[in-house]
Amino acid sequence: xxxxxxxxxxxxxxxxxxxxxxxxxxxxxxxxxxxxxxxxxxxxxxxxxxxxxxxxxxxxxxxxxxxxxxxxxxxxxxxxxxxxxxxxxxxxxxxxxxxxxxxxxxxxxxxxxxxxxxxxxxxxxxxxxxxxxxxxxxxxxxxxxxxxxxxxxxxxxxxxxxxx
Numbered sequence: 001x002x003x004x005x006x007x008x009x010x011x012x013x014x015x016x017x018x019x020x021x022x023x024x025x026x027x028x029x030x031x032x033x034x035x036x037x038x039x040x041x042x043x044x045x046x047x048x049x050x051x052x053x054x055x056x057x058x059x060x061x062x063x064x065x066x067x068x069x070x071x072x073x074x075x076x077x078x079x080x081x082x083x084x085x086x087x088x089x090x091x092x093x094x095x096x097x098x099x100x101x102x103x104x105x106x107x108x109x110x111x112x113x114x115x116x117x118x119x120x121x122x123x124x125x126x127x128x129x130x131x132x133x134x135x136x137x138x139x140x141x142x143x144x145x146x147x148x149x150x151x152x153x154x155x156x157x158x159x160x161x162x163x164x
Contacts, residue, residue: 002055016060024075030065041110056095
């Protein structure tokens with residue numbers, strides 16, 4: 001969530017709070033070894049800037065930082081993106097804006113993709129993307145088209161026999 005109006009948001013989850021306004025224009029990885037900074041989408045860096053990389057910070061018990069304000073930023077050392085396990089679930093909280101406000105590119109877009117992949121994997125290692133998707137040969141495609149055409153023709157014939 002990167003609000004543009006209002007104030008703080010109590011997310012619940014045992015006391016997680018989004019504090020707004022708290023803009024950050026320069027951020028860094030809290031731990032460069034965190035999986036979101038290594039892939040599956042590359043290249044990705046560990047330091048980013050933006051006219052407003054984030055509009056808010058997040059705080060609360062059990063929340064571990066992933067991205068923090070860089071030294072010298074107004075949010076120096078404060079959490080822009082964090083993660084936690086809650087009950088049987090896993091959740092990320094942040095005050096980041098969308099990656100079109102982030103630099104450098106494509107690293108920032110890859111970071112966003114990695115954050116989504118990491119969250120979807122529930123915080124475990126992110127599976128590598130397949131190197132290639134197998135393609136069907138022209139003959140296989142022609143065979144499939146023939147089968148579908150045969151099925152459609154048979155159904156149409158049955159429909160005509162029952163209708164007439």
